[in-house]
Amino acid sequence: MTHSRRSSFVNFVQGLDLCEPQDVTPPGQNEFPIPELPVLNGLRCSFGTCSYLCLTEKRMKSHWSLAKHSCVMQKQSWFSVPVQTFFRGNLLKYFSGLVQPPETELAKCSTAELSTCFLTGAYNIDERLLQHYCTLTSTMITSDSSDTTFWQQTVPQLAHEHDFLMSAILALTSLHLAHLNTDRQREFAIHASSYQDRAMPIFRKVVAAPTSENCNAIVVFHHLLVLYSFAAEQQDDDDLFLISRDDNEVAPRWLHFIRSACVILQDVRHWVEVGPCQTLLLSWEAPLKINKIVKKSIMETLLTLIPPKSSPRFWRQNIVNIYNEASSQLALAFACSTDQFTIWDALRLWPVTISVDFMNLLREEHPCALVLVAHYTVLLQRIDNEWYFRGRANRLLKTIHRKLDPYWYPYIPPVLALDGA
Numbered sequence: 001m002t003h004s005r006r007s008s009f010v011n012f013v014q015g016l017d018l019c020e021p022q023d024v025t026p027p028g029q030n031e032f033p034i035p036e037l038p039v040l041n042g043l044r045c046s047f048g049t050c051s052y053l054c055l056t057e058k059r060m061k062s063h064w065s066l067a068k069h070s071c072v073m074q075k076q077s078w079f080s081v082p083v084q085t086f087f088r089g090n091l092l093k094y095f096s097g098l099v100q101p102p103e104t105e106l107a108k109c110s111t112a113e114l115s116t117c118f119l120t121g122a123y124n125i126d127e128r129l130l131q132h133y134c135t136l137t138s139t140m141i142t143s144d145s146s147d148t149t150f151w152q153q154t155v156p157q158l159a160h161e162h163d164f165l166m167s168a169i170l171a172l173t174s175l176h177l178a179h180l181n182t183d184r185q186r187e188f189a190i191h192a193s194s195y196q197d198r199a200m201p202i203f204r205k206v207v208a209a210p211t212s213e214n215c216n217a218i219v220v221f222h223h224l225l226v227l228y229s230f231a232a233e234q235q236d237d238d239d240l241f242l243i244s245r246d247d248n249e250v251a252p253r254w255l256h257f258i259r260s261a262c263v264i265l266q267d268v269r270h271w272v273e274v275g276p277c278q279t280l281l282l283s284w285e286a287p288l289k290i291n292k293i294v295k296k297s298i299m300e301t302l303l304t305l306i307p308p309k310s311s312p313r314f315w316r317q318n319i320v321n322i323y324n325e326a327s328s329q330l331a332l333a334f335a336c337s338t339d340q341f342t343i344w345d346a347l348r349l350w351p352v353t354i355s356v357d358f359m360n361l362l363r364e365e366h367p368c369a370l371v372l373v374a375h376y377t378v379l380l381q382r383i384d385n386e387w388y389f390r391g392r393a394n395r396l397l398k399t400i401h402r403k404l405d406p407y408w409y410p411y412i413p414p415v416l417a418l419d420g421a
């Protein structure tokens, strides 16, 4: 601001009876958070009564060496807390509402220990879920470790400003806990769906008219929705990719969500590409190296599946055209190599590229669509180690086996005998 524009504000502030910045005391625990201030993802030192707060692990480590805590205790320790600050720069001083780690040192617990202390902790459920999200769930969203900071820090910050995003985080975290605690699966699944039910109506409203303020939260929400719909899949095979007959939906839910995520992302990309969610754009648009030889050989294999005109199984020309297009995309997907194959790669390489005509053939359970999906499950195997996707690829393949005439079996990948489910 220019000096002349600034002066009217300065005059206004000088007329107020305010404390000197250095004399401002942090608000009490019960006053946290101050609604007008952003909530940041912070760390609190857990050494004795030291209540040092900061935002990064690096700073915390240097605090430990400066405060000489290490001389007394062997292991450095701290835990995540939400923090706020009134001032930046020299007067920066964080404060928080959380003074103790939930039960034990949450950040250092093993998965099993963590779940136990989560379950027995005396803290508010939302707070505990968010803690679990920050410590564990956020680090297990993609296998691409460069995205971890985004999911662990940026996303919770955004969620503090957008209730529907916060509910989505808590919903996914509840499903994660259901996955970790098989004996209390049902209980967590119920939590999850109540959070999701809370989020959806607000989300539908905001997504109808995205603004520069909420577009980032919308884009993140869409991504969480896809993971949620994977993780929430019941053991019902028909639900994964194929469309259950009773359902009027043209596409399975996650496919619908991921396709609309792409549309929204394009609509708001001018805002998103300059905001905190750039990294999501990158995960969709990271350049791919295409191995032309692989593409050609896979394409040739897929083309040999087309029954000859003389065969009683022959396909009409329009179906052959749709098949050719989708199989060319699939061959391309197989021929792409990325440094780290993520869930977003698995989705962007094929499901979002296939045509509406192909989706219709899939709904009719036409063999041309089923055999391509069967081949696609080979790509999906690469993300089978993600907790929300485990066992899904083979289950999908089994469903296809059931639906296809045995004539096609030699043309599709074999079902793995060992099925995690």
Ligand SMILES: [Zn+2]
Binding pocket: 045, 046, 047, 050, 051, 052, 063, 064, 067, 069
């Ligand atoms: Zn300390």
